[in-house]
Amino acid sequence: MSRTTARAIRIRLGVTPDAGSWCTIGKIPEPPSDVREAAGAGALRPAFMRPLNVLGLALGGPFILVLMLLALIVTCGQALNNWLATGEERERARAEDLDITRRDEAIVELGLDKTFDGDWNGAAAKFLLRWYSHSSHHQRFVVLSEGRILLAAPPKRVSIRREDRMRVVAEIPAGEAVLEDLLPAYGNNKLRIRFADGSWLALTTEEMRSDLHKYLMRHPQTGEVSSAEA
Template sequence: MSRSTDRTIRNRLGVATDAGAWCTIGKIPEPPADVYQAAGAGPLRPAFLRPLGMLGAVLVAPFMPIAMLFSLLASGEEALRRLLSTKEERDRAGASDLDVERRDKAIAELGLDQTFDGNWHGAAAQFLLRWYSHSSHHQRFVVLAQGRILLAAPPKRVSVRRDERMRVVAEIPVGEAVLEDPLPAYESNKLRICFKDGSWLALTSEESRSDLHKYLMRHPEPGEIQSTEA
């Protein structure tokens, strides 16, 4: 975490943090009607960008063909570079591609391509169903602070100055859940909040090996949560 980001968090949230990163969740599946009503029947999707926020996209749109051209040129340059590369370089590139393939396979096997574990009566689902009731913003700044998991966001969806507008919108107390890197052997942007009843919620960080990943790498044993189940 950069010093400026850490300072913003301290000033804005009023907490000393161990690590933090901007994350998103996947699409929330359609829940059973009774479970949805019992959870308050809150929104299941983030808010749309306001017209002012969409203006930026409109202004950028005319330049998209140029951006696509540069992208194609970059792809061609990469293909040419690989063609002219040495055997050692090609072997390294092949090994990297294999790592990506293995990582993607592990993501599918662990179910991390899903938003949560699938149990609508679990703690993860209950937390998930209230996700956008706390804030209509599409991202959460996930913070580890003295054992707690804090989630911060602007109250409403914004396109700029998210750091300055964020506030704590949800908190998971110590002992209720832990944050883990489910793929420590790979460079990935996947994280998982594991609740004490065994349910879990998948997060996707804005960047691979985020500040949270690095923290969890330095502290690989967060401690098991004792289940309340018999």
């Protein structure tokens, strides 16, 4: 994390961060009706973008088209380079492709392609069902600070200036859950929050090898957590 980002978090959230990254969750499955009612019958998905934001995207269409064309040119250039590559370079490219395949297989094997562990009575599900009640924004800035897991977001969904509008919307105290990187050998964008009862929910970071991944590589959060309900 850059000094500028860390300073902004201290000012905006009032905490000193160990690490932090923007994250999203997967689609929340439809829970049993009694479970959802007990959790407050909150929203199961983020808010839609406002009409003005959609209009802005539409007006930005030509710019997006240019970006797509540039991406196509880059892709064609890479394909040409691959065709002209030496045997050693092709072998390295095949090894990288194999590494990606193994990573994707590991993600499925560990269940990180799912939103949570599937137990609607677990602490993770209870936390998950209140996710969008805290904020209708589709992202969370997940911060590790003094053993706590803090989640910050703008109160409502925004398309710009998310950092300027974010506030802490949820906190998991130290000892009630840990943040884990189950794929440290791979460059990946998957993490999970594991609660004391063994239930968990998966996070997808905005970046591969995010600031949280780098921190967890230095300080693995795989210790035991207390039996208190998260």
